[in-house]
Amino acid sequence: MGQSTPWVVGLTGGIGSGKTAAARCFSELGVHVVDADQAARWVVEPGQPALAEIVRRFGSEILQPDGTLNRAALRQRIFQEAEQRRWLESVLHPRIQITIDEHLAQAQSPYAILVSPLLIESGQYRQTQRVLVVDVPESVQIARTVARDQVDEAQVQAILKAQLSRTERLRQAHDVLLNEHSPEHLAQEVKRLHEFYLGLTGGQP
Structure with missing residues (x-):
């Protein structure tokens, strides 16, 4: 079975x-535990398509010297403009969802x-x-x-x-x-x- x-x-x-x-x-x-915050971090790691899209939109000043996302700089940009925040959510949320689904599917x-x-x-x-x-x-x-x-x-x-x-x-x-x-x-x-x-x-x- x-x-x-x-x-x-x-x-x-x-x-x-x-x-x-x-x-x-x-x-x-x-x-088996899946952490949504962890998934949100994975999707913006260097080499991930979401990070490339964010850089195309906001420029490389959104990156730290080591190529990782500068969260504070990004937060500042989206905090001031609701439209930018909505754009970011439209890029990240579907990818976070897919990552969560993939990790839940691995549960034994x-x-x-x-x-x-x-x-x-x-x-x-x-x-x-x-x-x-x-x-x-x-x-x-x-x-x-x-x-x-x-x-x-x-x-x-x-x-x-x-x-x-x-x-x-x-x-x-x-x-x-x-x-x-x-x-x-x-x-x-x-x-x-x-x-x-x-028992459920x-x-x-």
């Missing part, structure tokens, strides 16, 4: 919620995880069978992000405002992983969810 196609859990959460830590726990249990586990900070906003949740939200109180998000990224609290507040609200994210969730305790507690919760997921067919109880 051949391997049946794995179904997909979309894992998301706000900044500082612990998406990466949760994804690592699933990975350690043998679950009964289910796979798609980690994406913008799972709900981007519509990526439509290719998943369940949405898992890693959730923490806002005060914890702020404290963790300030410590991790060495940024001030006002910057984190601005990011939180730009992201989907915690309430809205939770409203979309099939499952919620509370991550305000220790890493050991998170690993235990992931293991519990993993056992539950293994195509993401349905």
